[in-house]
Amino acid sequence: MQDTAVEAGDMRRIMRDPEAFEVFYRKHAESVGRFVARRVTDPHMVDDLTTEVFLAAIDTARTYRPDRGSEVAWLFGIARNVVATEQRRAARELSKNGRAAGRRSLDPDDIARLEERIDAERAARPLLKAVAELPKSQRAVAELVDIDGLSVAEAAAALRIRVGTARVRLHRAHRSLRQEPDALPEPVVTLKGAS
Amino acid sequence: MKADRTPLAAFEERRLVELKEHIAGRAAAEQRSRPRRRLFFGAASLAGAGLATAITIVSLGGTVPAYAVTTDADGVVHAEVRDFRDAAGLTKRLKELGVPAVVDYVPHGQKCRGPRGTFVEGIPAGLYEPPTGIPGEKDGLRMKINPKLFKPGQSLVWTMTVHPDGVATAATVLMQGPVAPCVLVPDETKEPLGSTGDPGKSLPAYQVDGKTVGEVLPELKKRGLKVVYEVVEAKPLGKDRIGVTVDKQYSGPIGKDWTVVQGWEHTPGEFKLVVSEKPLS
Structure with missing residues (x-):
């Protein structure tokens, strides 16, 4: 597992600077995607929730504490909350259509890639x-x-x-x-x- | 780590584009809602200014009186100023209460031709207190001036500007002897931006204000900019404004953890960082 821990101020900077964020994203997109794919079996949902994890990371860069663990640990902590929130929502069967409406479009290739990943995490x-x-x-x-x-x-x-x-x-x-x-x-x- | 080099799937690349747009949009929104921190440093940058105060206020229209000036039992003058456009009226009122004030309103893009007089090195404590906000009001400033502490021949010189975006700025200095009337001349000084400039340039604009000195230095170095410092004591005046006292005499080290209040390329290749030892919030 990636073991880096940037300074707290750096994390705030990363989440405000598109270029710095790109580096961060490229490093972690796959592991976050896999984290979600272990828990959710719908390709669209995997994509949505992975996006939400990064959005939440951008919004809560202040919560990152380098002394408390690596970037991955921080992201997985966020991912847990995002997935748990979705599972609670799904359990209540609230506004499923609402979510579908805001969904990013995935083409068949994307879905195939996501299904592979979901499969790999089976x-x-x-x-x-x-x-x-x-x-x-x-x-x-x-x-x-x-x-x-x-x-x-x-x-x-x-x-x-x-x-x-x-x-x-x-x-x-x-x-x-x-x-x-x-x-x-x-x-x-x-x-x-x-x- | 392998993931660094792993090509991302197409949807992951598209997500990256969206997320980057989100970050850029957020930064832009933050910029728009950011406290209007444009501070006026005209007076402060004049050579020989012992201590100058620059403040920024947000002007307002409406029916509230432009200013209210009163004296308390100790003879200290309290001025509440809401709009600096009525410079003549404010000067008159301050003089009535024994404050030797020279107040000028300078339209945006102009400045008073200098030098107008001799700066006083070091304002005696209590003569003039840096402004605070007016409790319960979003705009306006409250200042305390003790007329008894002026030495003969001294004047408090205020220069006020209201910018096109409605932000008013004021610079305050103490002068000894005659003060020349304000003769308006074009002001070619570059406006402080709080960033390294236009995003259209080869390097994207880089926001410096609110960051620490240690955070911005590598970026400025990367851009080949020479850095000069202006040390201030900054304190928030309510939500939207920051009062700044410039410390011309400070010659000590600048800490990496100091806060950048503002920064701009004030001359080509040279970037001025206005820094405060204490954080702004």
Whole structure:
């Protein structure tokens, strides 16, 4: 996982400067897209929510704290909220059409690319499902570490909890998961080392 | 990290374009709603000015009196000014209350021909307090002047301009001896912009105000601009305005964490940064 942490002032600058933002976006677009694709199976929705994550990042650059983790941890923290908000909305079945109206157009190639990505993340879904059974606090840490590939410290930063707390919750989550029939799979996300 | 070089899918490229437009649009909107911080530094940049005050106010129309000047029990004069266009009336009222004031209204694009007199190095504490806002009002300024602290022959010289966008600016200096009447001449000084200039140039305009010195220096260096500083004490006067006191005598170091109040290329190749040690908010 990308391990950079720019200074807080720099993040505000990045989110105000289109050129600096481009570099940031190119670095993170794929991992955020995959984060969303693990949780949402509609290509349009994956695209929409990924866009929303970056929009939220632009609007909340002030919330970025370099001492609390990498850029990815920060983005995944935002992505969690965006996806959770969408899931709550979907559960209430509110204004589905409203969203479709504001949707950016995707051509068949785009949809194919998104479906590939959704497909590629399919392996994560059983684990997500198993994790979904856990108590909420454990689930959050387990998702970010086991499924999204953050370190415990990064997950703690994304969730704004102490590292020790995250570690305890993860341990409990793993213990519960081991009692599940298909035990704890290996992390699904293969982390890209510095290359 | 591999993602740096991974080509993005077409929809991701399009999303990038949209997001960049969003950022540019946001910056433009911020610029429009940004406090009208154009400060008037004409007087401050004159050689020999010991201490000058430049303020910016937003003018207003309506039925509110243009100014109200009163004296309190200690003889201190309180002036509430809402529109600087009536310079003659304001001068007269201040003089009635013992303030040796010279107030001039200078139309936009012009200035008083200098030098008009001798600047006083260092205004005695309490003689003139930098302006504050008028409580409960969006526009206007309140100033405190103690007429007893003027030495014989001294005058408080105010020069006011109302710009086409409705922003009024004022510069205040203390002078000793006769003050020449204001003879209007064209003002060729470049207007402070708060940025490195037109987006149409080879490099896009770069916003400097509100950033820290450490943040803007690399960008200015990249553009090959020489940087000169003007140190001010800045304090917000309500939401839209900033009062600035220029400290001509400051010769200490400029911290990287200082705030840029304003900056512009005041002469070709030289960028002036108006900086404040304390943040503006």
